[in-house]
Amino acid sequence: MKKGWGLTVYAVLFVAFVYGPVLILPLFSFNDNTFATFPLTGFTTRHYVDMLGQRQMIASLMNSLRIGLAVTVLATAIAIPAAISITRYRFPGKPAVLSMLMLPLVVPSIVLAVALLVIILRFLGLPLSLWTVAAGHVLVALPFCVSVLISRLEGFDQSLEEASRDLGCSPMQTFRRVTLPLAMPGVISSLLLGFIISFDEFVIAFFLTGTENTLPVYLYSQLRFPNKLPGTLALGSVILVVSTVLVITAEVIRKRGVQTDNPGDY
Amino acid sequence: MSDDTKTNRRGLFARGGLFADRARRREALTGIGLLSPALVVMISMLALPVGALVIMSFWTQNGFNLDTSFTLDNYRRLFARSDRVTEWMGMTFHLAYPVPAILMIKSLAMSLMATVAVVLLAYPMAYFLAFRVTRYKAAWIIMLTIPFWTSYLLRVFSWKVVLGYNGAINSGLMSLGLIDKPLEFLLYNPAAVVITLSHAWVSFVVLPIFVSLEKIDRSMLEAAADLGDSRSRRFRRIILPLSMPGTISAALMVFIPTVGDYVTPQLVGGNGGTMIGSLVQLLFTKQNNAPLGAAISLVMMGIIAVLVLIFLTLIGYWKMRARRAS
Incomplete structure (x- = not known):
């Protein structure tokens, strides 16, 4: 079959379209100018140095790191048994439960945010804080963690688990010695992806945070000030690099190890 | 968790009868048990908040006070008709609050x-x-x-x-x-x-x-x-x-x-x-x-x-x- 070049050209253009605008941020963050304009006027790292001096930014970075870690550990710990249940057990109503677990993916995040806001403020009477942000983030991270783990658990040979049971291991032993090690790449990528979701999430954090900011909320507050643009560009570039490194790590780990012929497991 | 829920599916108890039912029920219970933390999150942080949003939508805000008596006023306001005509993109809206x-x-x-x-x-x-x-x-x-x-x-x-x-x-x-x-x-x-x-x-x-x-x-x-x-x-x-x-x-x-x-x-x-x-x-x-x-x-x-x-x-x-x- 003759292979046309048309699609290859399209694919290259597509990647350029997807990456181009985003790469503008790091490009201008090294430009020696207070405006993000062409022509480039010279190379500088001073925007990055300035950024490090901003106490508020460092504080919101620490908040985001703390929330991200707590959220991803919690979401993954909840997602592991859920994914095992969905891939290994039969029970009535499973499709309904699975689609309910995926609901936060399709509900607009502003609806999730105001719904949580109403119940937290009016019905529970709790103050808004980083805890309420973390709670909201667990909700949005969970569907991702569950689906990463499901695709991993479906990807390896279940007869290994059956063998372990036949050889006299208890379910707990089978889980610790067979299932968990085999699922480990999935667990690690679930941890990394859950962290990224929380670290990058803006709308829920914007609504549910109290006096303290997360990094995206801080970034958003800086967008209003044109004179702070270079610092914002630098901060944005750092966030981009961090997420990219984490995603690549998560994806590489997920694909390594046990080979799979499940086409859904990409 | 029981250690034979899995094997029972195919072994002696596979066909019909009380044992198969019991094994299946046990499997279902374990499955739901494993899911329960996720279900708790979904119910407490999605279902209940949306429920709270529904309740809130039947209340009204008067200045700084929240009136918690049940009313459909908010919904009525969204669909209330009016003689004042608002035009937008060639469409006409006969609504009191067309935004x-x-x-x-x-x-x-x-x-x-x-x-x-x-x-x-x-x-x-x-x-x-x-x-x-x-x-x-x-x-x-x-x-x-x-x-x-x-x-x-x-x-x-x-x-x-x-x-x-x-x-x-x-x-x-x-x-x-x-x-x-x-x-x-x-x-x-x-x-x-x-x-x-x-x-x-x-x-x-x-x-x-x-x-x-x-x-x-x-x-x-x-x-x-x-x-x-x-x-x-x-x-x-x-x-x-x-x-x-x-x-x-x-x-x-x-x-x-x-x-x-x-x-x-x-x-x-x-x-x-x-x-x-x-x-x-x-x-x-x-x-x-x-x-x-x-x-x-x-x-x-x-x-x-x-x-x-x-x-x-x-x-x-x-x-x-x-x-x-x-």
């Missing part, structure tokens, strides 16, 4: 345009990935996954930098001498919102479409080729129909959340590009009318749900007709 209705229609239209653009942009890419890429497939997949995971806020913000008055396009064209003063129509309008939404969501659908294309049995294509079908015919009669369910569900995964998007209209929409999400945010903050905001978000969800159901029913109907015709 939500106009913003809703506008949000649906913009979101629909973005969804169509996203699918049209992503499908050829997914096709390329599924049928043309043979080497470095994993690298391609990772490359297309990264943008999806990078901050949504930053992807939207980057368009502000690209399209802005002092932005990359304007300054680039000016330094090339193609224009004398910045083009003002680039940013702060509905088109900018649609472009930004398409860009921000396109990486979300490439992989689902790719998965549905990758699942297609290649021997069917070979059979069709052997029987003399041309490439375009193979695409129309095999690839397109078989990848349709995956493509449609990917499209819905874009359409539903983008209707209520808040970040994009806020950053690149300006006054002309506001959407319903901006109104909800305003009502919950500056305008201090959470009950009305709750009613609007629920009506929005309801309208989206109805539209999606109509769409899916139509698809089912077309499928049935197609089957009867063949």
